[in-house]
Amino acid sequence: MSAPRLGFCCKFVPESRNAADARRMNTTTVTMTYLARLEPKAAYDKIASVVSHNLDAITRQIEHVAARPALERLHRLSSDLLPGYTHPSCRRFYEDPDLRDLIERKLASAGQNARVHGVRLSMHPSQFCVIASANSSAVTNGVAEFEYHADVMRHLGYGEGWHPDGAHINIHGGAKAVGAEGVREGLRRLSETARNLITIENDEVSFGLDDLLPLADVVPLVLDLHHHWIKTEGEYIEPDDPRIRVILASWRGVRPLSHVSVSREPLLAEHDIHALPDYGMLIRAGIKPRDLRGHSDLMWNLAVNDLVARHLRWTDFEVEAKLKNVASEGLARHVTGFLPMAG
Structure with missing residues (x-):
């Protein structure tokens, strides 16, 4: 299996906190309401203009x-990246030969650089992009949104x-009411x-981890450690857990990917950074589960970071x-000592 990697999501935070640097490095958008005027x-x-900026970003x-x-x-x-791509009012814009050529050239170059x-x-489409729902229009919109992301890829x-x-x-x-078979039906629409x-x-x-395991034969499963901790009210899954083998198999030879985050710093301000947060204790202290879901600015808990290091195998x-690359770089420094093969 290939060497481990970790990284940040979507937005770059410049060390200088310079607003111009942030604009240059990050995508922007435009609303359909504004365009309609x-x-x-x-x-x-x-x-x-927005698309050109985003492709450069x-x-x-x-x-x-x-x-x-x-x-x-x-x-x-x-x-x-491409605002309004699936919106009817923007369809004609994205059919314009000049704009399509710009998109295709810039994305091809960016992808080649990534591979090299x-x-x-x-x-990662928003939570509203679902392929499994009792609402047929939600599924239709979700499939269209997903296909937009597939076009980008x-x-x-x-x-x-x-x-x-x-x-x-x-x-x-998606919607738990439709169950695993609803997800299978959604996959067939893609x-x-x-x-x-x-x-x-x-x-x-x-869909908690155990709810997704029956789908491992048709789709790779992404383990989110923080979501799992919330859903199970405090379980930390270790690499030797038998469910990990199911996740591995679902990727069919490709190195899996997982997600990690920690509850927000102000909620656990007095917590020992060397100890895993205790869900039950936090709830008994009066913290609400919905508040524990929020992501912290940094990967402040060293015990969670140690858990990540174990899973990076x-x-x-x-x-x-929330602090994106700043947080991921800090985590990388922490786990490097556990990973002699990391460059």
């Missing part, structure tokens, strides 16, 4: 990640084969490219902390 030419110009993000140590060459791209430097890429050069170079598009399971890129993670409300990690 413009004449068609002005609306197209606005979309084209993700190019810079990938260049930044490519220059980091090998352990940190993993990155989740922002979903707002061993940067693993992913995307295809233009990046990840449109052929099973999760090429570890690339993937991750979603939550294009082949989309089915070859999709992964599903456990969450705190609908078999999986990569996306760090879902």
